[in-house]
Amino acid sequence: MIRLAANLSMMFNEWPFMERFRAARDNGFDAVEFLFPYDFAADEIAAALQKNGLTQALFNLPPGDWEAGERGIAALPDRMLEFRSGVALALRYAEIFGTRRLHVMSGRAERRDAAACSAYRDALRYACDEAGPAGIEIMIEPINRRDMPGYFLDDFAFAADLIAELARPNLRLQFDIYHRQILQGDVIRGLQALFPLIGHVQIAGVPERHEPGSGELDDIRILRELEALGYQGFVGCEYRPAAGTVAGLAWRDRI
Template identity: 70%
Template sequence: MPRLAANLSMMFHEWPFLERFKAAKEAGFTAVEYLFPYEHPAEAMGAALQDNDLTQALFNLPPGDWAAGERGLATQPARRDEFRTGVATALRYAAATGVKRLHVMSGHGASDDKAARAAYADALRFACDQAGPAGIEILIEPINGRDMPGYFMNDFDLAVDLITELGLPNLKLQFDIYHRQIIRGDVLTGLKTLLPLIAHVQIASVPARAEPGSGELDDIRVLQELDALGYTGFVGCEYRPAAGTLAGLAWREKL
């Protein structure tokens, strides 16, 4: 059975954010993830987890100005100091929540831009170095260009190349089944081939990004195959419920 983590940025919108932890617990989840915790004090995030006996599976480093369209700072040499400040902020929240995996959004840039790649590599080295003593893994995630045009980390080969090139023990792959299907397809082969690099998995239906099992993939079979491969990490439910969070949770009964 996969270790499902409710994504509180996309699910449980029927509740204010800090009340979503309790709602997720009452709906049967034992873990949560979300995009960003930074609008709330670190202590409040830790208390919400502790009060509801939940594990924090993942969140992202600060992305820059999200409302203005920024999707990470790591590929921008001129924002190096701001990125490093963001690492310190994320680690402070990690200490409060006990999370062991942080996702570094790359930011925008052409995948063949050598300066962007060099800045990204430098940012990942720094993040891994800072996170390592706390036992925290740094993750990179290929995101499809349809949902996020111009995003630098837009392909699985690029992710594998960077992880291999840098050779950092706590630099891992975040494998989003939704993005994989749009970028490359061949989801089961990808999971099997890349499993040694994978530290976190996410799922949503394709193309609507709704509940698993409601789109073109047999998501239930994919999750069962993931179990069969011996994956023991979390599977983040990063989907937008089609007709209310609680009404859309029946898919879990098929696992």
């Protein structure tokens, strides 16, 4: 059975952020994810989760200065102290929420830059070692450079090799179907080949990032394949509703 998590950074934007939890529950979701919680007190979000009977599936480590265009700092050699502080902050939030998966954004850097590669490896080792005792998995997600120009981690094969190289049991792949199609295509075979590494899945229609099934892929078939593979985690609905969140939820009836 596919378990969906509403992405509250993209969905239910018709409501203020703290009211989106209730909106998600009222529209049939029992889990949520979002980009970042750090503008709110952890206890406030935890109370919203508990009140609405929701599981917090995933959120991201602090990304640096998001408004200035930063998209993570893990691959930035001169930001390691800030990165480590961000790990500690994210783990505090995760403990309060009961979240078991955190996404580390690499940031904008070139993979040909040896210093960036070394910093990224060191950052992931550190995050995994800090998160491991709490039973928390660290996710890495290849993201396409059309949406996020200059993003360091933009290749699924590189991500898989890195997971194998670092050999941390709690380092996992975040497989975003939208990004996979734009980056490399071959989505179903990619899921099959990488399935042992996958800790979290996200979905959106390609190319407009609207509701699943609204673009060039048969997203329902892909979800059925994911189910057939035995996936037990959540599928994050990381899409931008085309014409209102609630109006666009009928796609779920096809699963």
